[in-house]
Each structure stands twice: as C-alpha cells, then as structure tokens.
Amino acid sequence: MKFSLVSSCVALVVMTLAVDAAPSGGKKLSIPLSKNDNYQPDIKRALAKVRAKYGKHIINPLHGVPGNATTDGGNTADGTGSVPVTDYQNDIEYYGIVKVGTPAQSLKIDFDTGSSDFWFASTLCSSCTAHTRYDSKKSSTYAADGRPWSIRYADGSTASGVLAKDTVNVGGLVIKGQTINLAKTLSSSFASGPVDGLMGLGFDTITTVAGIKTPVDNLISQGVISSPVFGVWLGKAGNGGGGEYLFGGSNPNHYTGPLTTVPVDSSQGWYSITVDGLSIADSPVSNSFTGILDTGTTLLLLPQTIADQVASQYGASDNGDGTYLISCDTTYLQPLVFSINGAQFEVPADSLIFQQSGSYCFAGFGYSPGIDFAIIGDVFLKNNYVVFNQKVPQVQIAKAR
Structure with a gap:
C-alpha cells in the first residue's frame, strides 16, 4: 500500500508461524506507468501511511502513531511484456494490472520496493466489496497452502488471510506456482483504497511468513528474466506523468x-x-x-x-x-x-x-x-x-x- 507523501507501507509484520544492468539482449519485462489527471495530493495521508509502514522502527516517538500479453500459459518469445500503470492521485500509489490464475483474473496491484509480500483481495473477504476479488474456484492452476498470514501496521490497520499458490502473469511474463497471500480481512484503510492488492519488490527476509519466494525471486529462479535487476522510471505529472518498470535491465531512454x-x-x-x-x-x-x-x-x-x-x-x-x-x-x-x-x-x-x-x-x-x-x-x-x-x-x- 502506498501513501500520498510517502507512498507504500512497510508493515509491522506479525509472523504467524541480492551486477550491473542486464545486457540489452536479455529477457526483460517493461511496465509503463500512465498519467492520472485526477491529481489531488494529500500530505497528511501520505505521512500517516509512512508512519504506519515503518512504525516499528520509531525510536522514542514524539507523537502517537496514528500489454504485450501472451496466452495465460506461456511467456513471450523474447521475455518482454508491458503493463500500463496508473498513478493514482499522482502520489498516493502507482498500480498496474497483474493477472492471477487460469484463466487469468485481472487485479489492480501496487508495486512496492519497501515490502515483500504479494497479497490481494479474495472471495474469502466478505468486506472487500469495493475491490476485484480473486476467486480460487475459477482457477485450474490454484493450489491450496492454508498457512495463515497477518500484517499489522502501526496505525492499527491490518490485513490477514491464508497462503495459496497460483500462476501469475505480469505483463506477459508468467510465474508458475507463485505463493500468493489471499486476504480474508482488510481494515477500512485498505478496504477503501483503489488497489486490489500489493506486490512487494523487496527482499524475501521480510515476508510475513518465512521461507516464501517473492515474485522477483521466482522471475529470477524460473529464468523468466535473465538478470536479477529491474529499472524504475517514475514520470512527473508536470512532464506528462507516466513511467516504467523494466524487469531484467535498464532503459537508457x-x-x-x-x-x-x-x-x-x-x-x-x-x-x-x-x-x-x-x-x-x-x-x-x-x-x-x-x-x-x-x-x-x-x-x-x-x-x-x-x-x-x-x-x-x-x-x-x-x-x-x-x-x-x-x-x-x-x-x-x-x-x-x-x-x-x-x-x-x-x-x-x-x-x-x-x-x-x-x-x-x-x-x-x-x-x-x-x-x-x-x-x-x-x-x-x-x-x-x-x-x-x-x-x-x-x-x-x-x-x-
């Protein structure tokens, strides 16, 4: 989750139970970001989200913590793919469409280098009516896990549910057997947001349940991208907005x-x-x-x-x-x-x-x-x-x- 000023939220996690840029010829995933004209910045909200995300690291706090898609089953021949991403209210969160399951179910997902879990609303969540909810019963590649996961933020906001596995398609690049966090409950701050979930791009040492491979881990280990890098360009509203996530290398343009x-x-x-x-x-x-x-x-x-x-x-x-x-x-x-x-x-x-x-x-x-x-x-x-x-x-x- 991303907050206005400091977008994304590194969780106070409740535990329930690492070259240069890739050569131009390598496998890459490009995720362009598109402009959102409904720009309404909210600095108070941005700060609140930051405090929620990093709250457990507060020392003596002074205040209270308040596409080029292919078929669903295979990658493009050259390992590239493009996903348009919307900059919601410019600085609250960037999100793009990620497809989960077979046949694919499209979800609005926020990409976040400050966290490492891949969670989203599911049909297990009765209160997630404002979101698109992933339905495991509609996916032939779904596999149950059942382990519980739970995230608690310093402002009291929470998300929890159970783990599962399924195929994940990010811009035409397919990850098989990706562990996914299915939300059963979301607190109001999440439930009222524009995104259906979050894909953490941080290191796997901070996943809510230990031992899980992140989507970036699997992009690398399954050979979907040929170099363990991703380039990030975030467009500025004053220059027309937009942006790009390029997995597998950097974009000199x-x-x-x-x-x-x-x-x-x-x-x-x-x-x-x-x-x-x-x-x-x-x-x-x-x-x-x-x-x-x-x-x-x-x-x-x-x-x-x-x-x-x-x-x-x-x-x-x-x-x-x-x-x-x-x-x-x-x-x-x-x-x-x-x-x-x-x-x-x-x-x-x-x-x-x-x-x-x-x-x-x-x-x-x-x-x-x-x-x-x-x-x-x-x-x-x-x-x-x-x-x-x-x-x-x-x-x-x-x-x-």
Whole structure:
C-alpha cells in the first residue's frame, strides 16, 4: 500500500508461524506507468501511511502513531511484456494490472520496493466489496497452502488471510506456482483504497511468513528474466506523468549520463543506501545518513534533525507533525542535491513543493518523528532513474530524462 507523501507501507509484520544492468539482449519485462489527471495530493495521508509502514522502527516517538500479453500459459518469445500503470492521485500509489490464475483474473496491484509480500483481495473477504476479488474456484492452476498470514501496521490497520499458490502473469511474463497471500480481512484503510492488492519488490527476509519466494525471486529462479535487476522510471505529472518498470535491465531512454553503482545494505530487507550528504547552492546542509529507496512512498522523509536543517535553508516552517510550509514560488528555491558514492543527484525546485493550501505550500520533504533513517520516496525517484539489483545487492542511479 502506498501513501500520498510517502507512498507504500512497510508493515509491522506479525509472523504467524541480492551486477550491473542486464545486457540489452536479455529477457526483460517493461511496465509503463500512465498519467492520472485526477491529481489531488494529500500530505497528511501520505505521512500517516509512512508512519504506519515503518512504525516499528520509531525510536522514542514524539507523537502517537496514528500489454504485450501472451496466452495465460506461456511467456513471450523474447521475455518482454508491458503493463500500463496508473498513478493514482499522482502520489498516493502507482498500480498496474497483474493477472492471477487460469484463466487469468485481472487485479489492480501496487508495486512496492519497501515490502515483500504479494497479497490481494479474495472471495474469502466478505468486506472487500469495493475491490476485484480473486476467486480460487475459477482457477485450474490454484493450489491450496492454508498457512495463515497477518500484517499489522502501526496505525492499527491490518490485513490477514491464508497462503495459496497460483500462476501469475505480469505483463506477459508468467510465474508458475507463485505463493500468493489471499486476504480474508482488510481494515477500512485498505478496504477503501483503489488497489486490489500489493506486490512487494523487496527482499524475501521480510515476508510475513518465512521461507516464501517473492515474485522477483521466482522471475529470477524460473529464468523468466535473465538478470536479477529491474529499472524504475517514475514520470512527473508536470512532464506528462507516466513511467516504467523494466524487469531484467535498464532503459537508457529514461536516463541521461552514466549509472552510478551504489552498495545496498539488505539486512533489514530493504534497499538501504548511504547518502554522503546534502547541499543547496553548493553549501553543505548535512553529514551522511542512511536511507531506504522506496517506490511505495511518495514523499522524501529525512531524519528530523536533517529535515530541520534543510527546512532552515529554504525558509520553511515546521508544522510540528512531520510537514513543513514552504514558499510556493519556485523562483527562489535551489535544487536539493544528494551526494551518493561520488556522484550528485538532484531534487529540483518543482519537486520541493508537494501540495498547495491557500497561499501556502507543503514541502515535498518532511520527517517521521522518531525514525532515524531516511525514506527516499518518489520525490527523489521521479527525478532519478534507479536500477535495483537483488543479487549483489546494489542499485545504480542516474538522472532521469
């Protein structure tokens, strides 16, 4: 699940019981993202979702935690496939159609590098009436598992159900025997959302039930893609929106300059990197800090002390809830520059403003009280192309076109 400012939610999981970009000739899956014209940003909602996702990592919190498809049975000859993805209200969540079962049942799925479960509404869920519900009785490739799974977020929202297996078709690339989390219950915050479920693209060490292979694991192990990478380009609304997930390599049409290789710490199940520092107009603003590259989070959330330093340079005022008010006039705002492994990457002025409220604007950066690492969400990712490599592990970053 993705929240407005910091989209996606890394769960407080209740446990019930890792090269360079691929050569151009390898098997790849391309998932284009399409623009949503109904853009209504909601910074409060975005922050709430972030706190829910990362709540278990709060230290001394200051506040309460409130297509090119083929037939269903086989892959395309060259291992490529395209899925149009909608950017719901621009920064709440990106979702695309994923097909599950035989014959295929189409579901709206949010892709999230900040989590690792693949769950969605099912006919086992009587309250999921606003969603398309997967029906195991209609699939000839369904296989029961029966183990329970349960996720609880720090804001009290929950999802739970049972595990099963089925064929999964992502843009024409078919995964056989994928473990799926069938939802039997969803709390209201999930039940009222636009997506039917979530596909986690993080590491398998943070699945709700231990020992499960994620969809990315199976894309690799079943030879559906030839390299353990996926490139992410998230389009900006101001440039027409859209975007692309490319599984199996990177797409040079969506970035400029060289890709900078950055080591990843995957010990917590996330794509965590070291940012050497931040600067504005060539003036240093912070020392080094760690941050998670999270496609499921809309905002750029920094440790509070660093967020305060950034806000001071921009003349932004702290609202006391993790958000800042900033000038709506981008003429006077210089880019926020990230120094990462010897290279520099920008968040330009147009991305420093997230939401206008009367004569004021909410900044695209903020903090979550008590969390001492950064959550580097779409505010950064919309401006910089990232290739995620699960096997090394590492990422490669370049300026987005």
